[in-house]
Amino acid sequence: MAKDLKRAPFSAQVDLSKFHMEDFDQATEEEKRQQEVMGESTTFFKDGMRRLRRNPLAMGSIVVLILIIAVCLLAPKIVPYGYADIMKGSNNLGPFEYSAAELAKIDAGEEVFPHIFGTDSLGRDYFIRVVYGARVSLGVGIFASLLVLIIGLLYGSISGYMGGRVDMYMMRVVDIIYSLPDMLLIILLAVVLNETLAPKIQGTVLAKLGVNMISLFIVFGLLYWVSMARLIRGQILTIKQNEYVLAAKCIGTSTPRIIRRHILPNCLSVIIITTALQIPSAIFTESYLAFVGLGVSAPMPSLGSLANEARGGLQTYPLRLFFPALTICLIVLALNLLGDGLRDAFDPKLSR
Amino acid sequence: MANEYLVEVSHLKQYFPIRSGFKTIPLKAVDDVSFNIRPGETLGLVGESGCGKTTVGRTLLRLYKPTDGTVTFNGTEVTDKNIHALRKEMQMVFQDPYSSLNPRMTVEDIIGEPLDVHKLYSTRAERHEKVMELMETVGLNADHATRYAHEFSGGQRQRIGIARALAVDPKFIVCDEPVSALDVSIQAQVVNMFEDLQKQRGMAYLFIAHDLLVVRHISNRIAVMYLGHMMEMADSKELMDHPIHPYTESLLSAVPIPDPKTARSSQRIVLEGDVPSPLNMPTGCPFRTRCKYATDQCAAQRPELRDRGNGHFVACWNR
Ligand SMILES: Nc1ncnc2c1ncn2[C@@H]1O[C@H](COP(=O)(O)OP(=O)(O)OP(=O)(O)O)[C@@H](O)[C@H]1O
Ligand SMILES: [Mg+2]
Numbered sequence: 001m002a003k004d005l006k007r008a009p010f011s012a013q014v015d016l017s018k019f020h021m022e023d024f025d026q027a028t029e030e031e032k033r034q035q036e037v038m039g040e041s042t043t044f045f046k047d048g049m050r051r052l053r054r055n056p057l058a059m060g061s062i063v064v065l066i067l068i069i070a071v072c073l074l075a076p077k078i079v080p081y082g083y084a085d086i087m088k089g090s091n092n093l094g095p096f097e098y099s100a101a102e103l104a105k106i107d108a109g110e111e112v113f114p115h116i117f118g119t120d121s122l123g124r125d126y127f128i129r130v131v132y133g134a135r136v137s138l139g140v141g142i143f144a145s146l147l148v149l150i151i152g153l154l155y156g157s158i159s160g161y162m163g164g165r166v167d168m169y170m171m172r173v174v175d176i177i178y179s180l181p182d183m184l185l186i187i188l189l190a191v192v193l194n195e196t197l198a199p200k201i202q203g204t205v206l207a208k209l210g211v212n213m214i215s216l217f218i219v220f221g222l223l224y225w226v227s228m229a230r231l232i233r234g235q236i237l238t239i240k241q242n243e244y245v246l247a248a249k250c251i252g253t254s255t256p257r258i259i260r261r262h263i264l265p266n267c268l269s270v271i272i273i274t275t276a277l278q279i280p281s282a283i284f285t286e287s288y289l290a291f292v293g294l295g296v297s298a299p300m301p302s303l304g305s306l307a308n309e310a311r312g313g314l315q316t317y318p319l320r321l322f323f324p325a326l327t328i329c330l331i332v333l334a335l336n337l338l339g340d341g342l343r344d345a346f347d348p349k350l351s352r
Numbered sequence: 353m354a355n356e357y358l359v360e361v362s363h364l365k366q367y368f369p370i371r372s373g374f375k376t377i378p379l380k381a382v383d384d385v386s387f388n389i390r391p392g393e394t395l396g397l398v399g400e401s402g403c404g405k406t407t408v409g410r411t412l413l414r415l416y417k418p419t420d421g422t423v424t425f426n427g428t429e430v431t432d433k434n435i436h437a438l439r440k441e442m443q444m445v446f447q448d449p450y451s452s453l454n455p456r457m458t459v460e461d462i463i464g465e466p467l468d469v470h471k472l473y474s475t476r477a478e479r480h481e482k483v484m485e486l487m488e489t490v491g492l493n494a495d496h497a498t499r500y501a502h503e504f505s506g507g508q509r510q511r512i513g514i515a516r517a518l519a520v521d522p523k524f525i526v527c528d529e530p531v532s533a534l535d536v537s538i539q540a541q542v543v544n545m546f547e548d549l550q551k552q553r554g555m556a557y558l559f560i561a562h563d564l565l566v567v568r569h570i571s572n573r574i575a576v577m578y579l580g581h582m583m584e585m586a587d588s589k590e591l592m593d594h595p596i597h598p599y600t601e602s603l604l605s606a607v608p609i610p611d612p613k614t615a616r617s618s619q620r621i622v623l624e625g626d627v628p629s630p631l632n633m634p635t636g637c638p639f640r641t642r643c644k645y646a647t648d649q650c651a652a653q654r655p656e657l658r659d660r661g662n663g664h665f666v667a668c669w670n671r
Binding site for chain 1: 413439452470520
């Protein structure tokens with residue numbers, strides 16, 4: 001630029017009327033290109049993961065969960081005891097104690113695997129029972145949440161996308177289900193199924209799971225999806241307002257494809273977060289039911305039924321309540337913190 | 353000649369049901385609108401905010417099901433059955449470049465979606481090539497294909513939206529205020545691009561805008577809407593120079609005049625009162641509550657859109 005830029009007094013603006021075309025040089029190709037430079041391309045996912053990695057609580061939870069899952073998967077391979085193996089003379093041992101028979105073996109030079117958490121009143125290794133209990137609890141939590149997710153997702157997306165009258169009727173159904181007492185239904189269903197279903201499933205894989213677990217899943221499938229459905233419907237109603245959905249329709253995109261490509265990806269973060277938070281709530285429900293005696297059938301342990309059994313000898317053997325309770329706490333706390341972390345990372349609008 | 357018109361809209365109505373308490377009352381967003389568009393022609397559609405311009409465009413493309421009336425494209429009436437095939441012929445560029453692009457899709461996928469839906473390619477490579485071509489057509493840098501929409505400026509976003517509409521090579525595009533969300537400096541660029549594209553491809557446009565300034569360059573004819581009704585429609589120059597309807601007059605008087613030699617003698621006309629609610633329309637002529645020529649006849653009966661010669665249509669009793 002040839003001339004100095006003169007500003008009018010009291011004004012930050014350059015007075016352009018004092019310039020002629022000749023005073024300006026044409027921008028070179030290079031300079032033009034500089035105007036086009038954009039920031040590093042970040043996807044929504046990468047951005048969220050970066051924020052998640054900066055959250056120490058969430059990262060700690062992931063580590064704890066990975067440890068728990070690793071122990072659940074590996075311990076049955078390493079520890080030479082089964083969850084139902086009763087060892088004569090080894091009842092009520094404390095952590096790392098050995099029975100008389102085992103001490104004799106050790107003296108004879110044999111290797112004996114220590115009872116890390118001791119044994120229970122029947123002489124079963126308590127560590128392996130807690131591990132199996134955690135497996136059952138985690139399994140129930142994850143499967144129940146997936147069930148809730150699938151049903152809630154289908155129902156909620158149809159209701160939200162259709163809108164209008166369909167939506168109104170579908171939501172009234174949700175309201176009715178919402179008002180049913182869930183615990184009472186689980187207990188009633190467990191009792192009824194015990195009478196009717198139990199003889200039929202004898203000897204199948206289902207029998208091992210137990211009638212109580214089946215009724216738990218049924219109730220989750222019947223009742224617990226409603227809050228997920230409501231949430232997804234609400235999300236879809238807002239996303240549907242966006243012009244890109246109309247634009248997709250204008251192009252000729254089919255309804256299933258619009259839901260799949262345009263609507264669901266935009267509420268994915270909410271879905272993931274809610275599912276992550278649903279798992280601990282399912283684990284809690286299972287533990288609670290096991291505690292009142294409606295959990296998996298013996299001898300299969302779950303964390304809740306272990307806690308229930310420990311109640312009897314609480315004065316003498318408080319550790320037996322401590323171990324399963326600690327495990328539940330760790331799992332539920334870690335999942336909750338992870339869920340919160342995911343929410344903060346992927347849906348900044350939702351957090352406070 | 354088989355048919356003179358590419359798009360014929362006749363007596364189009366769009367009433368939105370609005371629930372208030374226990375009753376549902378119709379919101380007459382578009383009420384009995386008719387117009388035709390020739391191949392390769394641009395019809396400008398102007399009117400104040402909320403007068404139903406967007407609704408006309410969307411109902412025309414069957415994004416909303418019309419309450420009544422018909423749309424004919426190339427001699428065939430548009431129905432729910434044949435609309436899918438016709439989406440290849442008629443496209444839309446949306447008003448808001450910020451909400452009309454999916455934030456979870458890359459530019460390549462956004463522009464490629466119409467190609468996917470209508471299966472317009474046989475290999476991935478061909479799809480990529482077509483997308484690149486489209487990006488070049490609208491002046492987007494090919495390096496940006498893998499980026500997400502939120503990384504672009506408003507003008508660039510609108511170009512992406514235009515490329516998406518062009519992907520199926522349509523004969524007709526509804527341009528719904530494609531520039532009103534953009535900076536003034538960018539508006540001209542985008543309008544020029546629309547003109548260039550029309551020259552290259554011979555497309556027809558329904559070009560919606562809320563002021564006459566934007567449409568008068570690009571339009572062959574201009575239609576003026578008020579409260580869901582068509583008020584006046586004429587050749588661009590004719591409408592600018594000899595407006596008949598009092599509403600058009602007031603709109604024109606608000607437009608700054610670039611050349612003082614052609615300055616109209618009339619003073620600036622400021623309309624009194626507010627636009628009535630479309631839920632509570634005045635009887636007869638919708639404009640009569642703000643019109644200085646209004647008579648009893650205006651309140652009693654709605655004036656029809658009548659040809660005053662040379663294809664100058666006006667709906668008014670008194671002028
Ligand atoms: N989906 C809908 N449901 C109910 N009412 C609607 C809907 N879409 C538009 N309307 C109403 O119809 C009328 C016309 O709206 P429209 O969007 O067509 O106006 P417009 O002329 O495009 O305005 P603008 O210049 O602000 O874009 C408005 O009163 C609006 O509130
Ligand atoms: Mg509009």
